[in-house]
Amino acid sequence: MSATTAPVVEVVGDGSTGRSRAAGRWRRARPWLVVLGVVLVGGLVLALPAPPSSTTPGAPDNAGASGARAVAQVLERQGVTVEHVTTTAAALAAATGDSTVLVVGDQWLTQEQTDALVALPDDLVLVDAGWALSTIAPDVVTAGTGNTREQREAACDDPDAVAAGTITAAGGYVDLGGRATTCFPTGPGLDGGAYLTLEQDGRRVTALSDLHPLTNDAVDADGNAALVLRMLGRHDHLVWYVPSIDDLGPVDAGDDTASLTDLVPWVRPVTGWLVLVLVVTVVWRARRLGPVVAEPLPVVVRSAETARGRGRLYRRARAHGHAAAALRAGTAARVAHRLGLPRSADAPALVDALARATGRRAGDVEALIYGPPPTDDAGLLRLADDLHHLESEVHRT
Amino acid sequence: MALTSRAVLVALAGIVPVALLPAPLTVLVWALVVVAVCAVDVALAASPRELAVSRRLPPSVRLSGTVDAVLTLRNVGRRTSRALVRDAWPPSTLPDGDAPTGARTPRHRVDVPAGEQRRVTTTLVPTRRGDAVADRVTVRTLGPLGVAGRQATLDVPGRLRVLPEFASRRHLPSRLARLRELDGRSAVQLRGAGTEFDSLREYVDGDDVRSIDWRATARRREVVVRTWRPERDRHVLLVVDTSRTSAARVLDGTRLEASVEAALLLGVLAAHAGDRVELLAYDRRVRARAADSHSSRVLPALAEALAGVQPALVETDWPGLVGQVRSRLSRRALVVLLTSLDPASVEQGLLDVVGGLTRRHQVVLASVADPELEELRTSRRTVDEVFDAAAAERTSLERDAVAVRLRQRGVEVVEASPDDLAPRLADTYLALKASGRL
Numbered sequence: 142m143s144a145t146t147a148p149v150v151e152v153v154g155d156g157s158t159g160r161s162r163a164a165g166r167w168r169r170a171r172p173w174l175v176v177l178g179v180v181l182v183g184g185l186v187l188a189l190p191a192p193p194s195s196t197t198p199g200a201p202d203n204a205g206a207s208g209a210r211a212v213a214q215v216l217e218r219q220g221v222t223v224e225h226v227t228t229t230a231a232a233l234a235a236a237t238g239d240s241t242v243l244v245v246g247d248q249w250l251t252q253e254q255t256d257a258l259v260a261l262p263d264d265l266v267l268v269d270a271g272w273a274l275s276t277i278a279p280d281v282v283t284a285g286t287g288n289t290r291e292q293r294e295a296a297c298d299d300p301d302a303v304a305a306g307t308i309t310a311a312g313g314y315v316d317l318g319g320r321a322t323t324c325f326p327t328g329p330g331l332d333g334g335a336y337l338t339l340e341q342d343g344r345r346v347t348a349l350s351d352l353h354p355l356t357n358d359a360v361d362a363d364g365n366a367a368l369v370l371r372m373l374g375r376h377d378h379l380v381w382y383v384p385s386i387d388d389l390g391p392v393d394a395g396d397d398t399a400s401l402t403d404l405v406p407w408v409r410p411v412t413g414w415l416v417l418v419l420v421v422t423v424v425w426r427a428r429r430l431g432p433v434v435a436e437p438l439p440v441v442v443r444s445a446e447t448a449r450g451r452g453r454l455y456r457r458a459r460a461h462g463h464a465a466a467a468l469r470a471g472t473a474a475r476v477a478h479r480l481g482l483p484r485s486a487d488a489p490a491l492v493d494a495l496a497r498a499t500g501r502r503a504g505d506v507e508a509l510i511y512g513p514p515p516t517d518d519a520g521l522l523r524l525a526d527d528l529h530h531l532e533s534e535v536h537r538t
Numbered sequence: 539m540a541l542t543s544r545a546v547l548v549a550l551a552g553i554v555p556v557a558l559l560p561a562p563l564t565v566l567v568w569a570l571v572v573v574a575v576c577a578v579d580v581a582l583a584a585s586p587r588e589l590a591v592s593r594r595l596p597p598s599v600r601l602s603g604t605v606d607a608v609l610t611l612r613n614v615g616r617r618t619s620r621a622l623v624r625d626a627w628p629p630s631t632l633p634d635g636d637a638p639t640g641a642r643t644p645r646h647r648v649d650v651p652a653g654e655q656r657r658v659t660t661t662l663v664p665t666r667r668g669d670a671v672a673d674r675v676t677v678r679t680l681g682p683l684g685v686a687g688r689q690a691t692l693d694v695p696g697r698l699r700v701l702p703e704f705a706s707r708r709h710l711p712s713r714l715a716r717l718r719e720l721d722g723r724s725a726v727q728l729r730g731a732g733t734e735f736d737s738l739r740e741y742v743d744g745d746d747v748r749s750i751d752w753r754a755t756a757r758r759r760e761v762v763v764r765t766w767r768p769e770r771d772r773h774v775l776l777v778v779d780t781s782r783t784s785a786a787r788v789l790d791g792t793r794l795e796a797s798v799e800a801a802l803l804l805g806v807l808a809a810h811a812g813d814r815v816e817l818l819a820y821d822r823r824v825r826a827r828a829a830d831s832h833s834s835r836v837l838p839a840l841a842e843a844l845a846g847v848q849p850a851l852v853e854t855d856w857p858g859l860v861g862q863v864r865s866r867l868s869r870r871a872l873v874v875l876l877t878s879l880d881p882a883s884v885e886q887g888l889l890d891v892v893g894g895l896t897r898r899h900q901v902v903l904a905s906v907a908d909p910e911l912e913e914l915r916t917s918r919r920t921v922d923e924v925f926d927a928a929a930a931e932r933t934s935l936e937r938d939a940v941a942v943r944l945r946q947r948g949v950e951v952v953e954a955s956p957d958d959l960a961p962r963l964a965d966t967y968l969a970l971k972a973s974g975r976l
Contacts, residue, residue: 470931
């Protein structure tokens with residue numbers, strides 16, 4: 142067994158040339174390059190500037206049915222600078238003190254934000270912002286009537302409302318203090334109106350209970366356009382504020398909170414460098430020293446598995462009778478062999494021989510080996526025990 | 539191309555300049571430094587394809603023996619090759635092949651100057667019978683900085699035949715002694731099919747009167763009896779069943795392992811007794827066969843034939859097996875079936891055809907008994923265990939019944955635990971020989 146194989150073959154290289162290896166690498170890399178290309182192109186497409194139209198209701202850059210681009214464009218054509226903002230901080234920064242601040246919707250506004258907006262000296266237009274309005278004028282409450290959208294008459298002496306004549310709107314405000322002018326009543330003879338205007342601290346606060354007259358869809362109906370344009374075009378500069386859910390508040394986050402990167406200037410480049418080190422580590426670990434060697438695994442079924450399976454079947458079926466019969470037959474076969482009885486010996490002969498060998502009564506022995514089968518767990522256990530004793534007694538003799 | 543841990547250290551060192559001059563340019567410059575260092579190192583590394591690799595390997599090894607697989611690396615290039623070499627072998631041939639973490643092929647760090655050669659040795663301890671085929675050899679050559687290198691995987695063919703362990707050879711000396719005793723006694727009283735006439739001798743009390751040679755007695759003044767001795771040059775056919783029943787595990791090994799051990803011991807013993815030994819491994823087709831009449835060549839021939847035999851998950855084709863046996867044997871022989879006394883398999887296959895064998899030959903069936911079954915049968919503490927015991931009892935009864943039916947058809951049945959099967963089968967052979975029933 143120490144002899145070596147006769148011809149020793151020397152292997153030089155793996156039969157590849159630099160050209161064939163390069164070709165192989167190119168062939169393997171091609172699908173990945175395709176994937177990389179697709180990802181890059183997809184990323185570029187996604188990174189292109191967002192389309193100039195948004196889907197936010199009431200936004201001046203929304204060309205959809207619920208948007209208000211038509212109004213914004215008409216205002217700009219008339220010489221009004223429209224500044225679209227989405228945060229309170231930006232709205233506060235954009236307000237010049239001599240401009241109109243339009244707030245569209247107030248469901249994302251906090252008390253803090255509302256207070257900051259109210260504190261502005263500029264004219265305020267609140268559209269669909271009843272809660273913000275009640276901050277300015279606590280006497281004004283939302284009317285419980287006129288919840289369906291319908292055509293309404295001005296029915297007041299506000300010049301803007303009179304110029305509009307009729308509008309289509311829903312909802313309304315009720316002024317309990319009597320300071321404000323309320324137009325477009327929610328119904329004949331009712332106090333509430335969709336349009337409310339009041340003078341406060343030298344500036345004008347206007348409220349419209351419904352966004353509908355501003356939308357591209359409805360601005361050309363009735364006197365909607367007249368009312369809205371007069372309402373918003375009072376000054377040369379209009380701050381169009383549409384609150385959003387990710388608005389953090391009246392203060393600009395970047396202004397006075399310094400992050401770690403500002404305190405330690407090298408944290409960012411070092412973190413980036415560590416990512417590069419990680420890439421190098423991956424390249425180092427990824428190249429295996431040769432392929433994995435596979436080997437078929439041997440069969441590992443235990444031989445006694447079938448017997449165990451049968452035992453489990455007995456157990457599940459609660460087959461006390463079958464189990465007892467097997468135990469008895471096994472014991473009978475063994476003691477018969479030990480007592481020298483032929484394989485063909487019948488039951489009485491076996492009982493007789495056993496009774497003599499163990500000194501037990503023949504009736505007991507017969508009941509043990511040929512008696513009725515047990516019907517429960519305890520009976521089976523007892524039988525197994527008794528058979529074991531019987532067998533050991535035969536062994537002793 | 540391949541990097542080493544040093545490349546990571548070089549990259550890690552870049553943290554210092556990046557931290558001191560935190561600017562994108564620093565990151566870019568140091569990244570280029572890392573790339574350049576790696577590229578230079580790769581360019582200066584010797585080609586792994588300029589190492590001529592040759593393999594030296596013993597042709598075979600006994601199971602659980604140790605063998606050294608030697609690779610000779612000759613540098614045919616002009617640069618010194620700083621190589622990391624891995625000679626890949628299947629996990630079961632590696633020293634820690636059974637470790638729960640899995641085997642790890644040893645790696646060899648070796649420097650081969652131009653024009654010289656070096657050897658690396660991988661120690662193998664095969665734990666499975668059969669042919670262990672060497673996988674590919676991987677060579678990684680590093681550049682002078684040890685930062686990066688080149689790698690190639692070479693196909694260096696190698697095959698190691700792992701022979702059966704033949705652990706049962708420890709039983710051989712005692713059985714050979716018994717055999718010599720048997721030969722020397724040379725006094726078999728009854729003439730049988732496997733006996734030949736030995737000599738005449740004087741009658742002593744206790745001799746069978748049927749063996750008295752009356753003609754010789756008439757010529758002399760005392761009563762003379764004929765003696766016989768076991769005939770030499772009988773034919774022994776060992777049939778190893780490699781079907782699904784041989785795949786079941788009993789204790790540590792499969793049934794087949796125990797069968798192989800028993801076949802080897804009996805084969806060597808019979809060859810020493812002057813019998814012709816032939817081997818057949820069969821399930822639905824012949825998996826291996828060996829025949830050698832010369833006693834000193836029987837063991838290598840059997841071991842070689844049995845080395846590659848593995849259990850196949852098919853049912854034994856018993857009629858086909860009987861046909862094979864018949865075509866191989868022209869005169870009366872001892873046919874040893876190394877199979878399993880599995881009631882289902884025996885009743886549906888062997889029982890129907892065994893008559894065809896026993897009519898002409900002496901048939902011995904050797905089966906591995908499962909000690910676990912006995913353990914299952916005797917532990918009866920809880921109800922669950924009693925149910926298992928009943929199942930084991932039923933299985934034993936069925937096996938016994940099958941054994942009885944086989945004996946009724948003239949088959950000698952040997953059933954023993956894996957370790958005992960080989961000596962028990964050898965004893966049965968000796969007993970048959972002593973009684974002239976071969």
